[in-house]
Amino acid sequence: xxxxxxxxxxxxxxxxxxxxxxxxxxxxxxxxxxxxxxxxxxxxxxxxxxxxxxxxxxxxxxxxxxxxxxxxxxxxxxxxxxxxxxxxxxxxxxxxxxxxxxxxxxxxxxxxxxxxxxxxxxxxxxxxxxxxxxxxxxxxxxxxxxxxxxxxxxxxxxxxxxxxxxxxxxxxxxxxxxxxxxxxxxxxxxxxxxxxxxxxxxxxxxxxxxxxxxxxxxxxxxxxxxxxxxxxxxxxxxxxxxxxxxxxxxxxxxxxxxxxxxxxxxxxxxxxxxxxxxxxxxxxxxxxxxxxxxxxxxxxxxxxxxxxxxxxxxxxxxxxxxxxxxxxxxxxxxxxxxxxxxxxxxxxxxxxxxxxxxxxxxxxxxxxxxxxxxxxxxxxxxxxxxxxxxxxxxxxxxxxxxxxxxxxxxxxxxxxxxxxxxxxxxxxxxxxxxxxxxxxxxxxxxx
Ligand code: ADP
Ligand code: ASP
Ligand code: MG
Numbered sequence: 001x002x003x004x005x006x007x008x009x010x011x012x013x014x015x016x017x018x019x020x021x022x023x024x025x026x027x028x029x030x031x032x033x034x035x036x037x038x039x040x041x042x043x044x045x046x047x048x049x050x051x052x053x054x055x056x057x058x059x060x061x062x063x064x065x066x067x068x069x070x071x072x073x074x075x076x077x078x079x080x081x082x083x084x085x086x087x088x089x090x091x092x093x094x095x096x097x098x099x100x101x102x103x104x105x106x107x108x109x110x111x112x113x114x115x116x117x118x119x120x121x122x123x124x125x126x127x128x129x130x131x132x133x134x135x136x137x138x139x140x141x142x143x144x145x146x147x148x149x150x151x152x153x154x155x156x157x158x159x160x161x162x163x164x165x166x167x168x169x170x171x172x173x174x175x176x177x178x179x180x181x182x183x184x185x186x187x188x189x190x191x192x193x194x195x196x197x198x199x200x201x202x203x204x205x206x207x208x209x210x211x212x213x214x215x216x217x218x219x220x221x222x223x224x225x226x227x228x229x230x231x232x233x234x235x236x237x238x239x240x241x242x243x244x245x246x247x248x249x250x251x252x253x254x255x256x257x258x259x260x261x262x263x264x265x266x267x268x269x270x271x272x273x274x275x276x277x278x279x280x281x282x283x284x285x286x287x288x289x290x291x292x293x294x295x296x297x298x299x300x301x302x303x304x305x306x307x308x309x310x311x312x313x314x315x316x317x318x319x320x321x322x323x324x325x326x327x328x329x330x331x332x333x334x335x336x337x338x339x340x341x342x343x344x345x346x347x348x349x350x351x352x353x354x355x356x357x358x359x360x361x362x363x364x365x366x367x368x369x370x371x372x373x374x375x376x377x378x379x380x381x382x383x384x385x386x387x388x389x390x391x392x393x394x395x396x397x398x399x400x401x402x403x404x405x406x407x408x409x410x411x412x413x414x415x416x417x418x419x420x421x422x423x424x425x426x427x428x429x430x431x432x433x434x435x436x437x438x439x440x441x442x443x444x445x446x447x
Contacts, residue, residue, distance in 0.1 A: 001029045002183060002205035005037035006222040007279035008121055011073040018128035020220065020282050021178060025134060027215070028173050030208060032141075032183045033125050034201040035117020036070075039063065040184075043114050050100040060096065064089045067120050075127040084123050092116050107151035111195045115142070118182025118201070126180050136178045140185075144168055145207060147186035147194045152335075154186050154194035156203070158266065162211040169212060181208070202263035206274070210266035217267055220279040221258055225287035226251070228300040233428045234435045240300060241285065244293035247300075247383055248274070250417045254381035255304035264289060298393065298438035299384035301431045307339060307379055308354040309408065309421065311372045312365050313347040330364045339379065340410050340419075351379065351408070351421065378427035379410060381419040382434045388415045397434060404430045 001024065003017045013036075021029055034040075046059045064085070071081045095113045099105045122138045129136035144164045147154035172179045183201025186194045196203050202219055209217035226248065229237035243251075245268045252259040258276060267274045267289070277286035293299070317323045327348070331338055340351040354375050365371050380401075387393055398409065401420035410419035422430055 001218045001220060002032040002201055003034065003125075003279060004201065004219070004221045005034040005039070007220050008033050008035075008125060009037035011070050013279070014070060014074060014124055014128035015131065016279055016282075017125065017220070018132040018134065020279060021129060021136075022132040022134050023282070025178070029178055030169060030173065030212060030214070031125065031129075031136070031178055031180045032201055032205045032208065033118065033121045033180060034183050035121050036066070036124075039066075039117035039120070040114060040198070043116060046096055047099065047105060047110055047113055050096045051103065051105055053100055053103065056093075056096045056100060060089060060093055063120075067124065070124050071127065074124060074131060078127060081123060081127055085120060088116060088119055088123075108149075108192065111151045111154075112193045114195050115182065115185045115193060118184050122180050122182045129178060129180070134178055135176065136180045137172055139168055139172070139179045139181050141181040141183070141204060142185050142187035142193045143191065144181065145186035145196075145204060146189055147196070149188045149192065149194065151194055153197040154188075156186060156196070156207045157189075158207065158210060158269075160189065161207055165208065165211040169208070173212075196262075197260075199257070199260040200262075202260035203266075206263045206266040209272055209274075210270040213270070214272060216273045216275060218275045218277055219259065219263070220277050222278065222280060223258065224278045224281060224284050225276045226256065226258060226289070226300070228439045229431060229435050230256070230303060233303060233431050234301065235432075236435065236440060237300075239284075240287050242288050242290060242294045243299055244385065245289060245291060246414065246416060247293055247385060248289045250381070250383045250412050251300055251302050254302040254379065254383065254412075254417065254419060256300070256302045293385050296386040296389045297384050298382060298386050300382075300439060301435045302381045302383065303427055303431055304339070304379040304381070305424070305427070306354045307377045307421070308352055308356065309374045309377055310350045310352060310361055310364075311347060312350065315346045317347065318343075318345070326366075327364070330366060334360050334364055336360065336364065340408075342408065349408070351377075351410075374407070376424045377407065377421050378424050379419050379421050380427050380430045380434070381410070381412070381417050382438060383412070383417040384438075385416050387418055391415075393438065394418055397438065400433050400437060401430060404433075 046056050126136040146157045146160035169179050183204035225239040227237040231237045249264050252261040274289040342349040404426040406420040408421040
């Protein structure tokens with residue numbers, strides 16, 4: 001059971017989560033918690049400030065007060081809890097002061113600091129569980145989720161994690177204890193702390209589910225499930241009761257923030273269902289992500305914002321041996337994610353996250369012809385098994401996109417998704433138009 005930042009934000013949230021866990025106690029849950037909402041962002045801001053010699057004390061004091069207040073409310077007579085929190089804040093200060101002194105940070109030391117939100121939240125959640133009569137115990141995820149040393153976006157090693165789970169997690173479960181692990185955190189085989197990338201707590205839960213051969217993985221968040229569109233953009237978005245792994249994976253990749261894009265992979269490997277549920281409304285069934293979708297339909301729209309289209313002019317590149325390998329190595333080497341690529345005879349166009357300094361793009365191109373980048377683009381996607389079985393939908397979808405000046409078209413694997421790259425000011429409108437035409441109307445037909 002993984003609880004996101006909004007779910008555990010504050011005393012009431014922690015208590016609500018504890019009640020949800022208590023209701024599932026017969027099923028031997030293992031709990032993963034995110035940092036309280038906003039804490040990881042605050043930590044990232046403090047790192048930035050430390051690097052530039054700015055102030056850190058007030059920021060740390062604010063975090064300290066926020067966590068101690070929840071601790072006092074949850075466990076007024078527990079003297080150890082505030083002590084443990086203070087210890088964590090001492091460590092955090094030492095780390096941040098070190099960075100400020102040196103005026104530099106490494107990806108490695110940044111990871112050590114960014115994970116503090118989860119280290120703090122796990123302590124509070126155990127206290128909240130205790131309030132519900134549940135014996136919980138903090139288990140250090142840095143010693144359980146074994147990862148590579150790709151700091152900032154470390155990848156878990158399932159076999160090694162499985163062995164650690166057998167040692168440190170399963171015995172607790174067998175003792176009737178509820179293990180509580182901070183999400184987002186991992187550690188190299190040598191024990192150096194890593195993080196799994198922003199939003200990575202979902203991945204923590206999926207990896208643990210696979211490593212422990214759980215019956216299912218539950219992602220508890222602040223909306224009623226996986227919705228047919230981002231509720232802030234598509235007012236008519238509704239809960240998708242059941243969805244296939246591959247539809248959900250495409251949705252996550254194409255921007256449905258509720259799931260981390262890598263979070264379903266382990267579930268797919270192990271075939272275990274993933275549920276998305278609302279901690280504010282636990283009586284609702286949420287979404288179940290399964291092997292098979294319940295019949296072909298257009299499931300949802302998603303938006304991936306802040307992208308850039310980079311044109312690399314390199315005539316004859318197809319005849320240059322190893323060109324693509326070198327290009328993709330340079331892309332990965334600069335930590336740039338490749339969202340999509342269009343190869344052509346005269347060059348290649350790349351769709352990448354925006355906000356990259358021009359130097360990064362130049363370094364990626366490494367002298368291969370001119371670079372031209374178009375920024376502030378959005379990839380709007382329509383996802384659903386129906387797209388593969390009813391290609392007639394593409395024509396209609398593209399016609400609606402063309403009315404909004406579509407710049408490029410993207411088709412997902414297995415043709416179950418269709419995406420349009422449009423300028424930022426046209427994106428929401430296209431998402432609503434597609435949702436209205438394909439998701440709403442198809443839904444009407446089903447009913
Ligand atoms: P958590 O803190 O629980 O991990 P996130 O903020 O990462 O929560 O993800 C939940 C949010 O994702 C929702 O509040 C919603 O605004 C947003 N969201 C975007 N697209 C979707 C979608 N298709 N279904 C559900 N939520 C979505
Ligand atoms: N707290 C981390 C973040 O904000 C991880 C997560 O919430 O999944 O990115
Ligand atoms: Mg999240």
